[in-house]
Amino acid sequence: xxxxxxxxxxxxxxxxxxxxxxxxxxxxxxxxxxxxxxxxxxxxxxxxxxxxxxxxxxxxxxxxxxxxxxxxxxxxxxxxxxxxxxxxxxxxxxxxxxxxxxxxxxxxxxxxxxxxxxxxxxxxxxxxxxxxxxxxxxxxxxxxxxxxxxxxxxxxxxxxxxxxxxxxxxxxxxxxxxxxxxxxxxxxxxxxxxxxxxxxxxxxxxxxxxxxxxxxxxxxxxxxxxxx
Numbered sequence: 369x370x371x372x373x374x375x376x377x378x379x380x381x382x383x384x385x386x387x388x389x390x391x392x393x394x395x396x397x398x399x400x401x402x403x404x405x406x407x408x409x410x411x412x413x414x415x416x417x418x419x420x421x422x423x424x425x426x427x428x429x430x431x432x433x434x435x436x437x438x439x440x441x442x443x444x445x446x447x448x449x450x451x452x453x454x455x456x457x458x459x460x461x462x463x464x465x466x467x468x469x470x471x472x473x474x475x476x477x478x479x480x481x482x483x484x485x486x487x488x489x490x491x492x493x494x495x496x497x498x499x500x501x502x503x504x505x506x507x508x509x510x511x512x513x514x515x516x517x518x519x520x521x522x523x524x525x526x527x528x529x530x531x532x533x534x535x536x537x538x539x540x541x542x543x544x545x546x547x548x549x550x551x552x553x554x555x556x557x558x559x560x561x562x563x564x565x566x567x568x569x570x571x572x573x574x575x576x577x578x579x580x581x582x583x584x585x586x587x588x589x590x591x592x593x594x595x596x
Contacts, residue, residue, distance in 0.1 A: 397455045397481050401426060401462055401489040402447035408495040409585045416443035419496045420548025421472060423465045426450055431457040431478070455483030464494045464549075472496075472549045497580060499524055499536060499547040501559065503591040514540035517595055519569055523560040524588065527575075528553050552580050561593045569595060 403424060406413045416422060426439045428450060441448035443464065461476035473494050481487050501524055505512045514520070519540040527533045528551060538545030540561070556575035563569050570593040580586045 396452040397483055398452050398486055399426065399428065399450040399458075399460065399479070399481060399489055400447070400486050401492060403443075403462070403464075403492040403494055404446060405443070405464070405494045405496055407585060408497050409583060414496050414498075418546075418548070419443075419498070420466050421464050421494075421496070422467055424448070425461075425463045425465055425471075427461040427463070428453065428481075429459040430454065431459060449486070453481055455481050457481075460489065462489065462492050466549060470551070472551065495582070496549050497552060497582065497586060498550060499526065499557070499586045499588060500544075501538070501546070501588045501591065502544045503540075503559065503561075503593060504543070505540075505561075505593045505595060507595050512595065517569065518563045518565075519561050519593070520564040521562040522591075523562060525558040525560060525575075526550075527556045550580065550586065552582050554579050555586075557588055559588070559591045559593075561595075569593070 404413065405416055405419055405421065421443050424441045424443050426441070426448065428437045428439075429435070430453075437451060437453060439448065439450045458479050458481055459476070460479045461474055463471045463474035465471050473496075475492055479487065479489065501522070503522055505514060505517065505519060507517070522538045522540050522545070524536045524538075524545075524547065525533055526536070536545070536547040555578045557578050558572040558575040560568060560572070561570035576589070578586060578588070
């Protein structure tokens with residue numbers, strides 16, 4: 369059996385190698401796999417629901433017949449077992465997917481499925497890239513709280529290349545927030561402060577350009593919302 373190799377797709381290639389691999393006894397031939405999710409760079413664990421990645425997809429293509437099987441598991445289960453398959457050599461891909469079906473990370477490679485048991489693919493370490501934003505409010509030289517100016521929401525308005533804008537919203541009182549999983553690429557980003565009535569209290573005069581890669585968290589420069 370061989371170890372899966374990692375490949376960058378969309379967000380970021382998987383940065384960790386598979387854990388211990390091998391075969392365990394079972395009553396039918398199938399693949400088993402486990403996984404976890406953490407932030408790129410820091411390695412801090414992040415729950416699937418916070419990352420916005422509800423599904424893990426296991427794709428298996430028999431090299432002899434080219435027949436393909438695709439099994440989908442809840443990300444929060446942190447592991448799964450494929451349907452019963454014929455023994456043999458397979459091209460296997462394990463992919464982490466967002467709710468919109470976009471694949472944000474995967475690991476792929478050849479693997480031999482034993483004919484009389486379960487074949488363990490090991491533990492996949494999915495790495496999550498995310499916008500990280502910190503903010504504060506001020507009036508003149510004085511710091512103010514969100515409640516003092518009826519500020520309810522901080523928006524981070526983003527655009528990847530020429531794609532449609534995506535807005536991430538955070539409670540103003542939190543002072544910081546992180547987005548669900550994002551793809552790597554060049555973004556324009558623009559913070560915005562919104563009142564409880566939906567009025568725009570502060571808006572960036574022009575968006576910032578950020579190059580998001582697969583090794584460092586997408587830390588937006590700290591924002592001070594300067595209010596009149």
